[in-house]
Amino acid sequence: QQQVKQSPQSLIVQKGGIPIINCAYENTAFDYFPWYQQFPGKGPALLIAIRPDVSEKKEGRFTISFNKSAKQFSLHIMDSQPGDSATYFCAASKTGANNLFFGTGTRLTVIP
Amino acid sequence: DARVTQTPRHKVTEMGQEVTMRCQPILGHNTVFWYRQTMMQGLELLAYFRNRAPLDDSGMPKDRFSAEMPDATLATLKIQPSEPRDSAVYFCASGLQGGKGTQYFGPGTRLTVL
Numbered sequence: 520q521q522q523v524k525q526s527p528q529s530l531i532v533q534k535g536g537i538p539i540i541n542c543a544y545e546n547t548a549f550d551y552f553p554w555y556q557q558f559p560g561k562g563p564a565l566l567i568a569i570r571p572d573v574s575e576k577k578e579g580r581f582t583i584s585f586n587k588s589a590k591q592f593s594l595h596i597m598d599s600q601p602g603d604s605a606t607y608f609c610a611a612s613k614t615g616a617n618n619l620f621f622g623t624g625t626r627l628t629v630i631p
Numbered sequence: 632d633a634r635v636t637q638t639p640r641h642k643v644t645e646m647g648q649e650v651t652m653r654c655q656p657i658l659g660h661n662t663v664f665w666y667r668q669t670m671m672q673g674l675e676l677l678a679y680f681r682n683r684a685p686l687d688d689s690g691m692p693k694d695r696f697s698a699e700m701p702d703a704t705l706a707t708l709k710i711q712p713s714e715p716r717d718s719a720v721y722f723c724a725s726g727l728q729g730g731k732g733t734q735y736f737g738p739g740t741r742l743t744v745l
Contacts, residue, residue, distance in 0.1 A: 553732070565734075565735075619732070
């Protein structure tokens with residue numbers, strides 16, 4: 520059973536657009552929600568993360584929106600650039616557990 | 632610049648052969664994870680260790696896969712015998728229990744079983 524559901528599977532946007540990637544989870548014990556970015560031929564790398572005590576976190580052009588009651592969180596990329604083209608994974612875990620439950624990934628393509 | 636290292640980066644082998652992949656976690660990290668990534672299944676957790684002890688290997692086919700941590704600086708994933716369906720990229724990641732929960736991934740081993 521997929522603990523974290525991610526959509527869409529792929530996304531194509533024009534440069535400057537705002538791609539949005541959505542994730543949903545079931546386990547209310549989860550309290551850590553990171554996003555990982557993976558470029559071809561590389562391992563995933565932590566991009567940004569949020570805990571449920573806030574509804575939004577912004578780091579540069581990347582923003583996580585978190586809706587605790589709906590058990591959903593999303594990644595927004597402002598002013599997207601071709602260099603943002605990568606696969607993005609959402610994940611969830613609970614404090615102390617360390618193992619992350621990953622979504623299935625979204626392949627983002629930003630067209631110049 | 633601390634990073635997780637994995638060897639080999641690429642491996643091509645024939646069905647039935649033994650494959651051993653190695654990982655050096657970031658110094659001081661006490662949790663190590665093995666993942667397999669394929670187009671069809673995405674990122675699958677195979678096994679993970681805390682303080683060198685295996686905590687969960689339920690994602691791993693037990694009959695052919697084995698994971699060990701001979702010491703704190705080395706984790707191994709072995710497949711014997713290998714099969715074409717094992718072709719994938721295998722990632723090792725390390726982290727610190729009690730930390731923020733961040734996992735740091737290595738560059739992966741791309742395995743092709745012919």
